[in-house]
Amino acid sequence: MNAMNAKRLLIIALVTLxxxxxxxxxxxxxxxxxxxxxxxxxxxxxxxxxASRPGLTTVMNRVGCPEAPFILPxxxxxxxxxxxxxxxxxxxxxxxxxDVFGDGEPGxxxxxAAYPGWLSRLPDWRSSVIIRHDDPLQPGRxxxxxxxxxxxxxxxxxxxxxxxxxxxxxxxxxxxxxLGYQGEFAGTGRPPIGLHLHFSIVLSDDEGSFRNEAVIGxxxxxSPYFGMRLxxxxxxxxxxxxxxxx
Ligand SMILES: [Zn+2]
Numbered sequence: 001m002n003a004m005n006a007k008r009l010l011i012i013a014l015v016t017l018x019x020x021x022x023x024x025x026x027x028x029x030x031x032x033x034x035x036x037x038x039x040x041x042x043x044x045x046x047x048x049x050x051a052s053r054p055g056l057t058t059v060m061n062r063v064g065c066p067e068a069p070f071i072l073p074x075x076x077x078x079x080x081x082x083x084x085x086x087x088x089x090x091x092x093x094x095x096x097x098x099d100v101f102g103d104g105e106p107g108x109x110x111x112x113a114a115y116p117g118w119l120s121r122l123p124d125w126r127s128s129v130i131i132r133h134d135d136p137l138q139p140g141r142x143x144x145x146x147x148x149x150x151x152x153x154x155x156x157x158x159x160x161x162x163x164x165x166x167x168x169x170x171x172x173x174x175x176x177x178x179l180g181y182q183g184e185f186a187g188t189g190r191p192p193i194g195l196h197l198h199f200s201i202v203l204s205d206d207e208g209s210f211r212n213e214a215v216i217g218x219x220x221x222x223s224p225y226f227g228m229r230l231x232x233x234x235x236x237x238x239x240x241x242x243x244x245x246x
Pocket of ligand 1: 080095097098197198
């Protein structure tokens with residue numbers, strides 16, 4: 001082999017390695033996004049065939065899973081999961097929490113505090129509250145639980161309990177306290193969504209306030225807090241149940 005051929009071989013080897021690297025990176029991205037998420041299938045069934053609802057519903061009635069610190073904040077179909085790329089989300093912009101689709105009219109499906117803490121509601125929040133907690137799984141760390149869509153379609157009627165008016169700051173709440181009811185409001189200027197609760201666990205910023213919960217990196221996997229498979233990577237079947245006792 002002369003020097004010219006050796007050089008050509010080396011270049012071919014490097015290009016091949018590079019292409020394998022690209023393919024591997026794309027696969028990891030796809031895998032971490034849960035592969036092809038199936039979450040829209042049960043959600044579509046939920047809305048097109050109400051008879052399917054009992055068979056899709058997780059009912060916890062404010063009782064937590066064994067050895068789990070949090071209780072499920074609302075009963076229903078746990079449709080979109082954490083890090084879920086299912087529409088309207090994408091692989092590059094995955095879902096940051098869980099969506100629990102309740103069976104009932106707007107303003108009737110209760111939403112409860114998942115864990116004791118200190119509740120705040122910003123002055124312009126029509127459908128959302130957030131609770132600060134000492135992280136039960138990482139003592140010393142502060143986390144927040146965020147609850148939203150608790151208002152009528154156009155946002156004119158809030159379904160948040162009157163104990164928590166706009167401007168509420170750091171009001172102590174017990175686990176299981178009624179926060180409000182599921183609604184269909186998705187924010188001013190946005191089309192209404194199917195009745196559900198969006199719930200996420202949010203990290204603190206350096207000043208001790210909550211980070212932007214719409215960014216996946218600012219949230220944490222809720223699975224260990226609930227003792228349920230709520231990460232899309234686990235591809236759980238619906239209805240989702242407690243890991244212990246599965
Ligand atoms: Zn959501």
